[in-house]
Amino acid sequence: MIKLEYVLVVSAILFCLGLYGVLARRNAIMILLSIELMLNAVNINLIAFAVYLSPEEMTGLIFAIFIITVAAAEIGLALAIVLRLFKSRATVNVDEVNLMKW
Amino acid sequence: MVELAMFIVVSAIAVIGAAGTVLSRSVVYASLFLLLSLLAVAGIYVLIFSPFLALVQVLIYGGAIIVVVLFALMLTRLGDTNESLDNRQKPLAAVTGLAAMGILIATVIANKWPASVDPSPASFRDLSSTLFSRWAIPFELASVLLLVALIGAIVMAKPGDQK
Numbered sequence: 001m002i003k004l005e006y007v008l009v010v011s012a013i014l015f016c017l018g019l020y021g022v023l024a025r026r027n028a029i030m031i032l033l034s035i036e037l038m039l040n041a042v043n044i045n046l047i048a049f050a051v052y053l054s055p056e057e058m059t060g061l062i063f064a065i066f067i068i069t070v071a072a073a074e075i076g077l078a079l080a081i082v083l084r085l086f087k088s089r090a091t092v093n094v095d096e097v098n099l100m101k102w
Numbered sequence: 103m104v105e106l107a108m109f110i111v112v113s114a115i116a117v118i119g120a121a122g123t124v125l126s127r128s129v130v131y132a133s134l135f136l137l138l139s140l141l142a143v144a145g146i147y148v149l150i151f152s153p154f155l156a157l158v159q160v161l162i163y164g165g166a167i168i169v170v171v172l173f174a175l176m177l178t179r180l181g182d183t184n185e186s187l188d189n190r191q192k193p194l195a196a197v198t199g200l201a202a203m204g205i206l207i208a209t210v211i212a213n214k215w216p217a218s219v220d221p222s223p224a225s226f227r228d229l230s231s232t233l234f235s236r237w238a239i240p241f242e243l244a245s246v247l248l249l250v251a252l253i254g255a256i257v258m259a260k261p262g263d264q265k
Contacts, residue, residue, distance in 0.1 A: 058229060
């Protein structure tokens with residue numbers, strides 16, 4: 001029997017690894033991959049709560065489906081922006097793109 | 103008991119994949135580690151009685167997102183450079199991540215969760231009828247969002263046209 005706490009702990013570990021990746025990486029595509037990890041951890045949380053605490057409502061499952069949709073839209077658009085950035089600057093390192101930094 | 107053992111194995115694979123994603127020195131290996139982690143998360147979904155979400159996870163993440171990421175890596179030609187993928191706030195990031203992990207896990211363990219009902223798999227029929235009745239308007243809005251993202255991605259990545 002898998003308890004709710006076990007699922008939540010796994011999700012917390014995945015989320016914090018993603019958080020570390022977002023803060024420590026300087027390659028824009030690696031930052032996007034870390035954001036995908038964090039979104040996945042959130043999805044695990046939502047699905048676990050939906051299944052274990054209110055299985056007849058299914059709100060968490062629907063939310064997880066919408067988060068996957070938004071994540072797909074986000075990664076498509078963000079990679080297009082990264083490609084445009086690479087064309088104009090020949091780099092995808094976020095610390096070298098500092099034109100608008102004060 | 104078998105379920106718990108399988109859950110531990112699948113979770114370990116997910117965590118190893120995630121650690122590989124954020125620690126790997128090669129962008130291609132990092133995205134393949136991410137694929138491993140996402141598929142293991144699909145396994146977790148199966149074990150907590152959500153087969154539909156596992157299916158969606160494999161199709162969207164394994165099938166679509168990783169392929170798009172690999173194409174972006176190919177087009178930005180990062181494989182032939184040896185520069186570091188990490189910035190200089192790495193130690194601070196490690197401290198922040200570990201602190202957040204400690205706080206989250208302590209909260210999960212300390213909290214008294216309400217007694218969980220006996221979990222049972224949500225049927226595809228119930229899920230789809232809920233999605234198309236109560237959540238119909240957000241569903242349609244999601245299709246508009248995908249259309250906007252598609253057009254935006256085409257406009258952003260279009261060659262030539264230097265403004």
